[in-house]
Amino acid sequence: MGLRITVLGCGTSMGVPQIGCRCAVCTSSDPRNHRTRPAIHLATPQARVVIDAPPELRLQLIQTGLDDHLDALLITHTHADHIMGLDDVRGFTLRTRTPMPVYAESSALDDLKRVFRYVFFPYPPGVSIPQIQFLELPNPLQIGDMRIEPLRVFHGEMPVLAFRVGNFAYVTDVSYIPPETFERLQGLDLLILDALRREPHPTHFNLEQALAVAQSLQPKHTLFTHLTHDLEYSQTNAELPEGMELAYDGQVVEIPYEVSELQSV
Numbered sequence: 004m005g006l007r008i009t010v011l012g013c014g015t016s017m018g019v020p021q022i023g024c025r026c027a028v029c030t031s032s033d034p035r036n037h038r039t040r041p042a043i044h045l046a047t048p049q050a051r052v053v054i055d056a057p058p059e060l061r062l063q064l065i066q067t068g069l070d071d072h073l074d075a076l077l078i079t080h081t082h083a084d085h086i087m088g089l090d091d092v093r094g095f096t097l098r099t100r101t102p103m104p105v106y107a108e109s110s111a112l113d114d115l116k117r118v119f120r121y122v123f124f125p126y127p128p129g130v131s132i133p134q135i136q137f138l139e140l141p142n143p144l145q146i147g148d149m150r151i152e153p154l155r156v157f158h159g160e161m162p163v164l165a166f167r168v169g170n171f172a173y174v175t176d177v178s179y180i181p182p183e184t185f186e187r188l189q190g191l192d193l194l195i196l197d198a199l200r201r202e203p204h205p206t207h208f209n210l211e212q213a214l215a216v217a218q219s220l221q222p223k224h225t226l227f228t229h230l231t232h233d234l235e236y237s238q239t240n241a242e243l244p245e246g247m248e249l250a251y252d253g254q255v256v257e258i259p260y261e262v263s264e265l266q267s268v
């Protein structure tokens with residue numbers, strides 16, 4: 004087993020179908036047009052990590068069969084579509100009786116501690132709250148044989164994190180990639196990149212911008228994520244160049260992962 008990447012969700016903040024919408028994508032019978040909020044699961048022989056905690060986290064983990072064990076959770080930024088499922092780690096911590104490490108940068112930790120303030124309250128025995136250990140993300144973060152490198156990208160004005168693990172990178176919620184991060188995104192086997200919709204947006208790459216970034220970086224394989232109902236799965240993929248496609252919920256991609264090289268850091 005190399006590095007196995009599972010797309011838990013590839014939808015935008017409103018999800019697809021969107022409430023009240025009867026468009027062709029929202030009413031599509033193709034399950035690849037149904038998108039929960041964005042997160043991914045990463046697995047190596049020694050580590051299992053989830054990036055972001057969307058509102059559907061529980062369902063995503065159960066539907067993919069990835070609900071038996073989790074070593075840590077990483078947060079890219081604290082918009083609701085990336086954190087509102089954090090309480091679901093209770094499903095793990097009630098069984099393990101060990102706090103779940105949740106890694107984020109310090110500004111995001113302040114938000115998380117405010118939103119999930121009840122986690123720190125004393126409760127009588129028998130009341131189940133998630134046990135969470137909020138931790139500032141080191142660079143790099145090593146979990147088992149998994150070495151995770153946080154990278155800076157911008158989501159409008161907001162600094163957010165992207166992550167590189169081996170020759171894989173996850174870059175969601177992005178409208179600008181600084182040159183030093185662009186450099187660290189070279190030589191990828193798989194890139195998962197924000198490509199919100201066709202129309203431009205102030206805080207996300209649209210499909211055209213994402214395509215230009217992918218064409219410049221030349222990863223072996225690119226999946227686009229954080230998708231609205233604007234992008235029909237098969238139709239859009241038919242327009243995309245070889246090696247680039249829209250992601251779908253539950254999609255699994257495995258790439259080679261050189262443990263020895265990474266442990267030397």
Ligand SMILES: [Zn+2]
Nearest residue numbers: 016082084176
């Ligand atoms: Zn988002």
Ligand SMILES: [Zn+2]
Nearest residue numbers: 024026029232
């Ligand atoms: Zn729609």
Ligand SMILES: [Zn+2]
Nearest residue numbers: 080082158176
């Ligand atoms: Zn966001």
